[in-house]
Amino acid sequence: MATIVKTDSGTWKAVIRKAGWPSAAKTFRTKRDAEDWSRRTEDEMVRGVHILRAPAERMTVKDALQKYQAEVTPTKRPTTQSREVKRVSILTDQLGKYSLIALTAEVIAQYRDDRLAGDLNDKGVRVPRSNNTVRLELALLGHMFTVAIKEWGLGLTYNPVLNIRRPAPGPGRNRRLSTEEEQRLFEAVAAHSNPMLGWIAGIAISTGMRSSEILTLRRNQVDLERRIVRLLETKNTSPRTVPLTKEATEYFRQALNNPIRPFDTDLVFFGEPGKDGKRQPYQFNAVWVRLKKKLGLTDFHFHDLRHEAVSRFVASGLSDQEVSSISGHRLMQMLKRYTHLRAEDLVNKLDAINSLK
Numbered sequence: 001m002a003t004i005v006k007t008d009s010g011t012w013k014a015v016i017r018k019a020g021w022p023s024a025a026k027t028f029r030t031k032r033d034a035e036d037w038s039r040r041t042e043d044e045m046v047r048g049v050h051i052l053r054a055p056a057e058r059m060t061v062k063d064a065l066q067k068y069q070a071e072v073t074p075t076k077r078p079t080t081q082s083r084e085v086k087r088v089s090i091l092t093d094q095l096g097k098y099s100l101i102a103l104t105a106e107v108i109a110q111y112r113d114d115r116l117a118g119d120l121n122d123k124g125v126r127v128p129r130s131n132n133t134v135r136l137e138l139a140l141l142g143h144m145f146t147v148a149i150k151e152w153g154l155g156l157t158y159n160p161v162l163n164i165r166r167p168a169p170g171p172g173r174n175r176r177l178s179t180e181e182e183q184r185l186f187e188a189v190a191a192h193s194n195p196m197l198g199w200i201a202g203i204a205i206s207t208g209m210r211s212s213e214i215l216t217l218r219r220n221q222v223d224l225e226r227r228i229v230r231l232l233e234t235k236n237t238s239p240r241t242v243p244l245t246k247e248a249t250e251y252f253r254q255a256l257n258n259p260i261r262p263f264d265t266d267l268v269f270f271g272e273p274g275k276d277g278k279r280q281p282y283q284f285n286a287v288w289v290r291l292k293k294k295l296g297l298t299d300f301h302f303h304d305l306r307h308e309a310v311s312r313f314v315a316s317g318l319s320d321q322e323v324s325s326i327s328g329h330r331l332m333q334m335l336k337r338y339t340h341l342r343a344e345d346l347v348n349k350l351d352a353i354n355s356l357k
Contacts, residue, residue, distance in 0.1 A: 002038035004031065014038045018045050059154060061103055062096030067152070068144045077233065079212045087140050090115075095141075100148065100156060105163035112138065116167060131167035138166060175304045176311060181297060188291050196258070196269050196282050199251045201305060206248035208309035208327045210235060211302055215281035217268040222252050231328075240328050 003015045007027065014034040015025045024041055028034040065088050073084050094111055095103060115137065118128040142161035149156045177185065189198040200214055213231050221230045227244040229252070234240060244252065255268050262270065265279040273279050285302075292298055306327075313323045324330070 002035075002042060004034045004038065006031075016041055016045075018042065021045050057099050057101050059100050060096060061098050061100060062092050064100055064144055064148060065092055065096070068147060072143075072147055077212075083136075084140060087137050091137060091141055100145075100154060103160055105160045108138070108141070108160055109164045112164060112167065131170045134167050135169065138164075173301070173304065173307060175300055176308055177300070177304075181295075181300075184295055185297065185300075188295055192287065192291070194282075194284075194287075196255065197284050197287060199255045200269060200282070200284060201302075202251040203248050204302065204305035205309050206245045206251070207242050208306050208313065209242060210306060215267075215269055218266045219256060219268055220266070222256065222268065224249060224253055224256070234328050238328070238330070240325070242326055 003017075005013055005015075007013050011027050011029055012031045012034040013025060013027045014037055015023065016038060017023050026034075026037055028037065069084065069088055073081050076084070094114075095107070098107065112134055115129055115134045116131070118126050121127050138161055142159060145156065145159040145161055148154050149159060186198070186201065189201045192198060200211070203209060203214055204211065207229070209229075209231070213234060216233055217229065217231075221232065223229070227249050229242045229244060231240050231242060252268070262279065264273075267279060267281055269282040271280045271282045288302055292300060310323060310327050313326060318326075
């Protein structure tokens, strides 16, 4: 039987002690509410379906995100960890005061709509956020709930993020360099005071490797004699071996023979020592952004070099299987996002076909 007592503050506290179950207690404004809860809870215990909801009522979204960041985030790749810091901060600012059990699908849907609408800029114009930005924030929140349900034992009965519509994925980028743009860009990176910037950009457009894959390379992963690079950590977690063009091989040769290479790192592209004294990969993003702005190429992303490389692989006649083995795309559907051919490339092929008639 439940014990129901009146507290000094005038509320009513119900306490249930039943063999085989941990003690359950809850405070209510009225005695009737306490009695109703007690009957309902004891009935659930008898039927073996009672769920301890108190932990989920006590833990806020802010606390849960901090716990997630301490326990789950460190198991992810370094690049993912750094991105999650910002997403956790945004989610905490907007939803942190809610308890986990009070964060309903309706609240999350409103968060989604507000984030997509964006904030007002200095001119009073609302700047919308990309669908993908909001999708990634919701993915983090949803995974936090999944971990809370499966591993933390907080008494949550469902994941509210699964009950809302996710923003549709944005269209794949189709930004390619013109011949004039490519010439200006590579002249600029080659003229930069740190030659690693030019080598990294050259390798990206020659091999289709991601910036994270290039920056984390160790010297023993590069085989200049066989003209291959062995990637151990990739976006889809599957190791792969990337063949090198003659241009890419030369870029790597210069990088490996860098005369200012310090003795305390095996990174191919190294930066300054961090607070822990260990050298991190060369962080070139700030320089890249300034250089793009100077050249009037602000809409060109570094990742577009990968897009350019893969598109050229396709234009050269490589099969989808051959291209995917180089680029690391698992799904052909994803690969199609990168295989937009220039109209002038198709014109040349059409001329070749007509010449055979």
